[in-house]
Amino acid sequence: xxxxxxxxxxxxGKLPHIWCPGCGHGIIMRSIAVAIDExxxxxxxxxxxxxxxxxxxxxxxxxxxxxxTLHGRALAYATGVKMANPDLKVIVITGDGDCAAIGxxxxxxxxxxxxxxxxxxxxxxxYGMTGGQYSPTTPTGxxxxxxxxxxxxxxxxxCNLAKGxxxxxxxRSTAYHANMxxxxxxxALENKGFSFVEAVSxxxxxxxxxxxxxxxxxMMEYLKNSTVNVKAADKLPKEKLEGxxxxxxxxxxxxxxxxxxxxxxxxxFQKER
Amino acid sequence: MTASKEKKLYVKKDWCKGxxxxxxxxxxxxxxxxxxxxxxxxxxxxxQCGRCELLCPDYAIYLGGTxxxxx
Ligand SMILES: Cc1ncc(C[n+]2csc(CCOP(=O)(O)OP(=O)(O)O)c2C)c(N)n1
Ligand code: SF4
Ligand code: SF4
Ligand code: SF4
Numbered sequence: 521x522x523x524x525x526x527x528x529x530x531x532x533g534k535l536p537h538i539w540c541p542g543c544g545h546g547i548i549m550r551s552i553a554v555a556i557d558e559x560x561x562x563x564x565x566x567x568x569x570x571x572x573x574x575x576x577x578x579x580x581x582x583x584x585x586x587x588x589t590l591h592g593r594a595l596a597y598a599t600g601v602k603m604a605n606p607d608l609k610v611i612v613i614t615g616d617g618d619c620a621a622i623g624x625x626x627x628x629x630x631x632x633x634x635x636x637x638x639x640x641x642x643x644x645x646x647y648g649m650t651g652g653q654y655s656p657t658t659p660t661g662x663x664x665x666x667x668x669x670x671x672x673x674x675x676x677x678x679c680n681l682a683k684g685x686x687x688x689x690x691x692r693s694t695a696y697h698a699n700m701x702x703x704x705x706x707x708a709l710e711n712k713g714f715s716f717v718e719a720v721s722x723x724x725x726x727x728x729x730x731x732x733x734x735x736x737x738x739m740m741e742y743l744k745n746s747t748v749n750v751k752a753a754d755k756l757p758k759e760k761l762e763g764x765x766x767x768x769x770x771x772x773x774x775x776x777x778x779x780x781x782x783x784x785x786x787x788x789f790q791k792e793r
Numbered sequence: 794m795t796a797s798k799e800k801k802l803y804v805k806k807d808w809c810k811g812x813x814x815x816x817x818x819x820x821x822x823x824x825x826x827x828x829x830x831x832x833x834x835x836x837x838x839x840x841q842c843g844r845c846e847l848l849c850p851d852y853a854i855y856l857g858g859t860x861x862x863x864x
Contacts, residue, residue, distance in 0.1 A: 522805060523846070523855035535808065536851050542812030546850030698847045737817040740848070 529553040542736020544695030544721035555705035573615035575642035592622030606779040631685035635778035644723035652726030688713035690771040694720040696743035809853035815845035
């Protein structure tokens with residue numbers, strides 16, 4: 521026995537998932553399923569695509585059309601799926617490494633094209649699957665197996681990156697704010713264009729241990745206490761924002777969507793004939 | 794009191810990984826870990842807020858229909 525939600529949207533035989541105790545990925549994956557459920561989409565109209573990483577294991581558990589592809593390349597495959605069948609609701613599940621390191625180029629160009637794909641990045645600030653190497657979102661000064669004395673790179677703000685590259689829906693939430701993840705994924709799926717949701721996750725096993733962040737509960741407490749909603753941020757004095765990061769909807773706009781523009785060209789030739 | 798509640802709180806011990814998240818964030822202190830697995834300590838205190846279900850990474854605790862299946 522399990523909940524109706526899990527029964528209807530997951531491949532029960534594959535559960536429990538392989539993620540570590542207290543890994544935030546499970547919470548975010550559930551929120552995505554609730555979002556799809558609440559929007560009432562037919563399961564056959566949804567395609568979930570991922571690359572490689574702990575986060576990218578998610579589609580293996582989700583009972584939709586699913587594709588588990590190559591490291592960094594989820595958006596390239598998803599673009600192919602969407603071009604071949606523009607009626608599908610295409611969701612990319614990716615990690616910070618998958619999306620912003622090896623896959624960074626795909627991210628900026630999918631954003632630029634404004635192709636109607638919803639990307640949810642499970643950002644745990646590290647490469648979990650391969651043992652804790654630092655990623656483009658590991659904060660400066662924090663540690664990874666490949667940065668034993670502290671990371672000297674500056675970290676990406678993924679939302680700013682996606683917005684700058686042309687995404688038309690950009691939002692951030694966290695594993696602690698599971699209902700916010702759901703709401704943002706719903707808004708992202710309803711946006712006709714490239715939507716980017718950064719769901720900050722927790723990796724107690726590597727990021728937590730390497731950086732002495734405590735157990736899963738302490739890491740969830742951190743997410744709870746270190747976030748400020750973007751709507752409230754303007755009204756707060758600067759010192760109240762120190763050490764905090766922003767969550768909420770950062771950007772929304774209407775721009776021509778890629779598959780629709782492509783269809784216009786096809787249609788113009790079909791009319792000629 | 795329990796009879797008037799709409800739903801029932803279920804645990805699925807074989808999926809629980811003992812992370813303690815639901816125990817720590819339950820506002821009513823309803824839950825505990827017993828031998829490393831989720832256990833309902835005091836069902837009377839549960840307000841069915843759904844937070845444990847929302848935050849359990851392993852889907853090992855949830856609110857479902859009542860036992861008699863009427864609701
Ligand atoms: C082409 C290629 N390069 C490197 C790897 C090794 N590799 C597998 S997962 C991964 C990083 C995953 O990190 P992230 O995307 O942040 O996901 P997480 O595991 O943290 O959820 C790497 C480098 C690979 N599988 N393929
Ligand atoms: S290594 Fe980290 S990201 Fe991977 S399953 Fe474990 S806690 Fe999650
Ligand atoms: S439903 Fe709410 S009150 Fe009841 S056990 Fe879960 S978190 Fe606690
Ligand atoms: S949150 Fe889930 S996995 Fe963690 S202790 Fe509670 S029931 Fe078990």
